[in-house]
Amino acid sequence: GAVVSQHPSRVICKSGTSVKIECRSLDFQATTMFWYRQFPKKSLMLMATSNEGSKATYEQGVEKDKFLINHASLTLSTLTVTSAHPEDSSFYICSARWGGLVQDTEAFFGQGTRLTVV
């Protein structure tokens, strides 16, 4: 199956700093990628849809100035957590689907990034 690579897998940062997470589709072009956040023992919360060459679409309640998403190429989307605080500590996961905005295909997920803000 297709591969989506996410980096880094773990990051610890100081409060107030920014952290960038990369998500790459290694063997297919992903015009659309999705970013999720997961709290311990909770479901994945869809944060935003990342669109290549245009602005991301954020879900209700997600601060777009806090979570900056850039999708500069067909294989790379980045999520930057700006001015991170301890409450931003979480597990962040990206995913991509064949063909982008389609309904009838599976999604491929990155390995996830464990962010800890101290």
Add this chain to the structure above:
Amino acid sequence: SQQGEEDPQALSIQEGENATMNCSYKTSINNLQWYRQNSGRGLVHLILIRSNEREKHSGRLRVTLDTSKKSSSLLITASRAADTASYFCTSGGSNYKLTFGKGTLLTVNP
């Protein structure tokens, strides 16, 4: 998409036993998908069943879909310790996004 509601929330079985978990959804769907998540990892797609299908198999996995009851079940036969993971269902409707519920945490004891 719409997130499914998985049931039970947690399931503990012995290796070799079968594991059954259920998923319910609320509105009409084009397809329903099951995913697995190992602890601290991303999700892995297991199987997709379309709305005009009633049953689908993939190795030790068997998925059923009952659109009249808006429910699906995932059966894992002859479970192994490596099957220990959280299992999620999600359905494709008129939206391309995939959203997820809390999942079923399956523990297979050796």
